[in-house]
Amino acid sequence: MTLTDLTDAPVRLSVSGLAKSYDTKRGAVPVIADLTFDVRVAEIACIVGPSGIGKTTLLKCLTGLQSITSGSARIDGTLIDGPPEEMALVFQEYTRSLMPWLTVEKNVRLPLRHLRLPAAEREERISSALEAVGLTGAESKYPWQLSGGMQQRVAIARAIAYRPEVLVMDEPFASVDAQTRFELEDLCLRIRAQFGMTIVIVTHDIDEAVYLSDRVIVLGERPARVTRIIDIDFGGPRDQLTTRARPEFAELRTEIFELIRKAG
Ligand SMILES: Nc1ncnc2c1ncn2[C@@H]1O[C@H](COP(=O)(O)OP(=O)(O)OP(=O)(O)O)[C@@H](O)[C@H]1O
Numbered sequence: 505m506t507l508t509d510l511t512d513a514p515v516r517l518s519v520s521g522l523a524k525s526y527d528t529k530r531g532a533v534p535v536i537a538d539l540t541f542d543v544r545v546a547e548i549a550c551i552v553g554p555s556g557i558g559k560t561t562l563l564k565c566l567t568g569l570q571s572i573t574s575g576s577a578r579i580d581g582t583l584i585d586g587p588p589e590e591m592a593l594v595f596q597e598y599t600r601s602l603m604p605w606l607t608v609e610k611n612v613r614l615p616l617r618h619l620r621l622p623a624a625e626r627e628e629r630i631s632s633a634l635e636a637v638g639l640t641g642a643e644s645k646y647p648w649q650l651s652g653g654m655q656q657r658v659a660i661a662r663a664i665a666y667r668p669e670v671l672v673m674d675e676p677f678a679s680v681d682a683q684t685r686f687e688l689e690d691l692c693l694r695i696r697a698q699f700g701m702t703i704v705i706v707t708h709d710i711d712e713a714v715y716l717s718d719r720v721i722v723l724g725e726r727p728a729r730v731t732r733i734i735d736i737d738f739g740g741p742r743d744q745l746t747t748r749a750r751p752e753f754a755e756l757r758t759e760i761f762e763l764i765r766k767a768g
Contacts, residue, residue, distance in 0.1 A: 516543055516670060518577070519566070522562070522572055522574075522576065524562075524565055536565075537727035537729050539575070539728065546702060550716060551705070552720060553722060557726065557767070559723060568584050568587040569587065580669065590670060592615070594671065595676070596674055597679070601659050602655060608634070608642050608658050614662065615666045616629065616666065636694065651684075652680050656688060667699065669702060670702045672704045673705045677689065677707075677712070678707075685712070689715060693716065705717075710760050711748065715747060718736060718737070719735050720736060724763065731763050731767055734756065734759065736756060
């Protein structure tokens with residue numbers, strides 16, 4: 505499969521009629537009413553919507569950290585009813601997700617302890633993950649010796665060393681400066697190309713969603729429903745300057761902005 509024919513790729517993540525209520529002292533509070541969408545193998549899907557609509561709640565349901573009230577989420581056809589082995593999660597708060605007392609290399613090594621890998625493969629995964637994120641040579645540094653962007657690269661390296669089928673990211677670039685954000689977005693595109701991972705990202709940044717996505721899933725209404733699913737095809741490799749300068753880019757941005765504004 506090439507990255508130009510993703511529409512023919514099999515469905516990896518399938519969400520069907522997913523609803524979620526939180527049990528509170530005042531009773532069950534519905535947050536998500538009804539979400540249905542698919543994400544195919546090696547696609548990048550961004551989830552956008554107004555603040556408080558339930559984006560993080562959706563990611564928690566997909567990663568098995570929260571139970572689903574009704575409906576279902578499946579990965580390769582298997583029902584998600586706990587944290588799936590095939591998934592890895594990257595949070596916005598890299599400072600809280602990395603272990604400050606462990607070196608970069610040991611942070612990346614951590615989740616591999618649970619996989620019974622031959623030693624050579626384990627070492628290869630660690631070094632290729634660090635290489636993929638441009639951190640070769642920083643193995644013995646501690647997270648607190650690195651910039652925010654580099655720390656988020658470590659968190660991403662840790663996720664990709666695990667080689668998940670689906671990489672889930674919750675506002676992963678919200679805490680870094682604009683230049684680093686562009687670099688990390690391009691890193692995402694490279695990871696998808698190199699490892700064929702399916703990537704699901706929650707973002708508040710509409711431009712980021714348009715730049716990265718094969719499909720943008722717009723949430724609206726309260727409790728949340730899918731307002732629209734927008735397929736994005738720029739017909740070739742993406743580039744921060746030329747892709748963002750295209751007229752279709754501006755049209756898509758405006759369309760999504762309007763949808764979110766109406767939904768908010
Ligand atoms: N554990 C919980 N118990 C009860 N209500 C919760 C819980 N977690 C989240 N909520 C509520 O669910 C709603 C959706 O929250 P969520 O964080 O999923 O939205 P979001 O779209 O990710 O928000 P933002 O864009 O601001 O990050 C909010 O009203 C929130 O207060």
